[in-house]
Amino acid sequence: MKKRHINLAKHIILMQLYNNKLKINGFASLVGVIILSIVVLSVVVMGSILSIDSNRFNKNSNDSIFVSGVLRSCVENSLDKLKADTNYSGNETFLLDNVTCNILTISGTGNTNRVLKVSAVATNTGSTYSVVKKAQIDINTINPYYILNSWQEVADFY
Numbered sequence: 001m002k003k004r005h006i007n008l009a010k011h012i013i014l015m016q017l018y019n020n021k022l023k024i025n026g027f028a029s030l031v032g033v034i035i036l037s038i039v040v041l042s043v044v045v046m047g048s049i050l051s052i053d054s055n056r057f058n059k060n061s062n063d064s065i066f067v068s069g070v071l072r073s074c075v076e077n078s079l080d081k082l083k084a085d086t087n088y089s090g091n092e093t094f095l096l097d098n099v100t101c102n103i104l105t106i107s108g109t110g111n112t113n114r115v116l117k118v119s120a121v122a123t124n125t126g127s128t129y130s131v132v133k134k135a136q137i138d139i140n141t142i143n144p145y146y147i148l149n150s151w152q153e154v155a156d157f158y
Contacts, residue, residue, distance in 0.1 A: 063122060063131045067099055068153070071120035071133040074101035078116055083142055086111055098122065114139040117157050
């Protein structure tokens, strides 16, 4: 009978150890699942943030390219006016494709050695940023055809 009690006691002790081990393993598994969920959620959130920033960068980049194209059109418009009338002095602002073109005073007189300064400004109504592009064109000769010394997109006029 003593042997039976010892076996029963061993059995009870083993059962308690087994139950405690299951409880510990269950808790460890639960903690592991929670940690894994946090990591996955963090990756998803970071991916979303990067995607939004990438879209914003692409929009700004596309706006910049668009305004550069409009700036070229503004310059060509001004050159055409200057070619038609060498007394054209600039000092003009007009809207082209929802971009404001500013033609500053054209320096120099006559057919040679003129400097044309043009800016194009696009303000995004849905945001707080605007895109500004500026070009300075040094003209050697206007008629019978243009000879340009330089056509530069500049940060500011010199």
